Structure formats: C-alpha cells, structure tokens
Amino acid sequence: MTAKILSGKDFAAQIKESARLEVEEIKNKFNITPGLAVIIVGENPASQVYVRNKHKSCEELGIKSEVVTMPENTTKEELLNKIDELNAAKDIHGILVQLPLPDAIKNHSEEILNRINPLKDVDGFHPMNVGKLVTGSPALVPCTPAGCLEMLDLAGIEIEGKRAVIIGRSNIVGKPMLHLLMSRNATVTVCHSRTKNLSEVTREADILVAAIGKPKFVTADMIKPGAVVVDVGINRIAPKKLVGDVDFDAAVEVASAITPVPGGVGLLTVAMLMKNVVKAVKLQYQI
Numbered sequence: 001m002t003a004k005i006l007s008g009k010d011f012a013a014q015i016k017e018s019a020r021l022e023v024e025e026i027k028n029k030f031n032i033t034p035g036l037a038v039i040i041v042g043e044n045p046a047s048q049v050y051v052r053n054k055h056k057s058c059e060e061l062g063i064k065s066e067v068v069t070m071p072e073n074t075t076k077e078e079l080l081n082k083i084d085e086l087n088a089a090k091d092i093h094g095i096l097v098q099l100p101l102p103d104a105i106k107n108h109s110e111e112i113l114n115r116i117n118p119l120k121d122v123d124g125f126h127p128m129n130v131g132k133l134v135t136g137s138p139a140l141v142p143c144t145p146a147g148c149l150e151m152l153d154l155a156g157i158e159i160e161g162k163r164a165v166i167i168g169r170s171n172i173v174g175k176p177m178l179h180l181l182m183s184r185n186a187t188v189t190v191c192h193s194r195t196k197n198l199s200e201v202t203r204e205a206d207i208l209v210a211a212i213g214k215p216k217f218v219t220a221d222m223i224k225p226g227a228v229v230v231d232v233g234i235n236r237i238a239p240k241k242l243v244g245d246v247d248f249d250a251a252v253e254v255a256s257a258i259t260p261v262p263g264g265v266g267l268l269t270v271a272m273l274m275k276n277v278v279k280a281v282k283l284q285y286q287i
C-alpha cells in the first residue's frame with residue numbers, strides 16, 4: 001500500500017480561502033475589518049520568519065495586521081502594559097505573543113499570555129479557552145490541532161467511532177487534540193514518555209497523531225496498516241533539512257494517508273490562525 005499524501009499546501013489554501021470569504025462578509029455586512037496584533041520581543045530569527053508569514057497571510061486575506069516589535073530587554077511590566085493597550089484597542093480583535101520570550105522574562109510566559117483578553121486570545125492558550133474546549137463551549141482553539149482536525153474533515157476522513165492515538169501531551173498540541181477528537185466521537189488514547197508498550201498502543205490507531213519532537217520516532221511497525229498518520233513534528237536535522245516525528249519513507253508504505261514534513265501540518269497552523277481571527281471577531285460581536 002502507498003499512502004495518499006495529505007498536502008498541507010492544498011488544505012491551507014482551502015482554509016485561507018474560506019477565511020477570506022468570511023472576512024469579506026464581515027466587512028460588507030458589519031463594516032468591521034478584522035485586526036490581528038502580533039507581539040514579538042527580541043530578535044529570534046525563527047520567530048521573525050513566523051511573524052512575517054502571519055503578517056503576509058493577513059495581508060492576503062484583508063485582515064489588518066499590526067506587528068509590535070519590542071526590544072530584547074523589554075520588562076514583564078512593559079509587555080503587560082502593551083497587552084493591556086491592545087486588549088482595549090477597538091480595531092484589534094486578535095492578539096498573540098510570539099514564543100519563545102527572551103530568557104529574562106521567559107519564566108513569566110504564563111502570566112503574560114494569561115493577560116490577553118480570552119476573547120482576543122487567537123492562540124487559544126488562555127485557561128478560559130482551555131476550559132471551554134474541555135467543556136465543549138465555543139472557544140478559540142490552538143491553531144495546530146485545530147488545523148489537523150480541519151484537514152481531516154477536508155480530506156473526508158471519518159472520525160466518529162474511530163480509534164485515535166496521540167503521541168504527546170503538550171498544552172499546545174497533544175491535549176487540545178485529545179479534546180477535539182473526543183468531541184467528534186473518536187475513542188482517544190494519549191501517549192507520552194512514560195507510556196509502556198507504546199507500539200502496541202499506536203498499532204491500534206485508525207488515526208495516529210505524532211506530536212513528540214523526535215525525528216523519525218514513529219517507525220512503520222508502530223502503524224496499523226491503513227491508518228491515517230498526522231505528523232505534527234518539525235525537527236531540524238541539518239541546516240536545511242526538516243523531518244517530522246514519523247519515518248515518512250517507511251510509513252508511506254503502511255498508512256492509507258499521511259502528512260509530509262515539510263509541507264504538511266506546519267502550513268495549516270498559519271491558515272487556522274486566520275480562521276481564529278475571524279472567529280474572535282464573531283465571538284466579540286456575537287455575530
């Protein structure tokens with residue numbers, strides 16, 4: 001069997017087009033231009049690339065984008081004040097603080113993120129949004145797992161009643177993915193570094209999500225023949241070589257569908273951010 005390749009580029013284009021249409025509708029019907037503010041503190045080169053991509057996507061879709069650049073030596077108080085200012089800004093509907101923060105304020109990341117008004121929290125990290133996701137209320141959901149779910153839907157992959165296994169239990173990917181899949185009536189198991197007999201568990205999965213951060217960790221023998229494999233991992237193994245958490249070349253012979261790295265889930269994250277900005281506007285204005 002050779003798996004169908006789930007191309008992030010195609011799905012991201014579909015998600016962005018749907019966001020663009022919603023932006024247009026919000027502008028025409030309600031005279032509101034959705035606005036996103038991205039705060040970047042310091043000069044982390046990878047963060048600068050991510051922020052540029054977010055800005056570019058906003059421009060393509062007609063979303064107002066404000067990039068707030070703050071110096072490396074920004075204090076926690078200065079950053080909190082900036083968030084307060086953006087929380088109060090009428091033309092900004094989504095706020096995100098690009099992580100990681102510089103070492104001097106890194107320990108305060110939680111307090112800083114929690115200062116964002118939950119209705120503007122387009123990263124979906126605020127405890128209020130986490131709670132809503134768990135209880136099944138409308139919420140802003142972290143972009144990467146939300147993008148994975150959207151992709152499964154767009155690819156026509158059935159979720160209800162399926163056995164799903166997630167490797168990884170981070171707040172950003174694994175845990176929200178659990179709640180998203182469970183809310184769609186999958187039977188979900190979450191594995192982590194202390195899971196015993198990991199491959200026995202993963203081999204039960206109809207849908208296997210890998211969010212570990214270890215290059216090519218998931219080998220072909222860990223995959224049930226015909227499973228759908230979603231590889232969230234992004235691992236740099238050489239200056240210009242990225243690989244996922246799944247051994248793609250081997251897995252592609254066992255799975256029925258698989259996301260590549262690069263060119264897979266990574267592209268969905270920014271697309272879902274655009275959807276989250278639209279969702280934030282709708283939640284704020286109850287439209």
Ligand code: NDP
Binds near residue numbers: 171
């Ligand atoms: P974290 O480091 O926060 O979490 C990794 C998880 O993997 C942990 O729960 C850990 O278990 C588990 N794990 C580690 N080793 C093993 C093992 N040997 N067996 C089973 N489980 C293990 O990572 P993230 O969730 O933030 O990210 C995961 C990957 O996804 C990374 O490669 C990251 O770069 C990528 N990523 C990609 C995004 C995208 O846009 N595509 C966005 C976000 C992340 P434990 O909890 O026990 O330590």
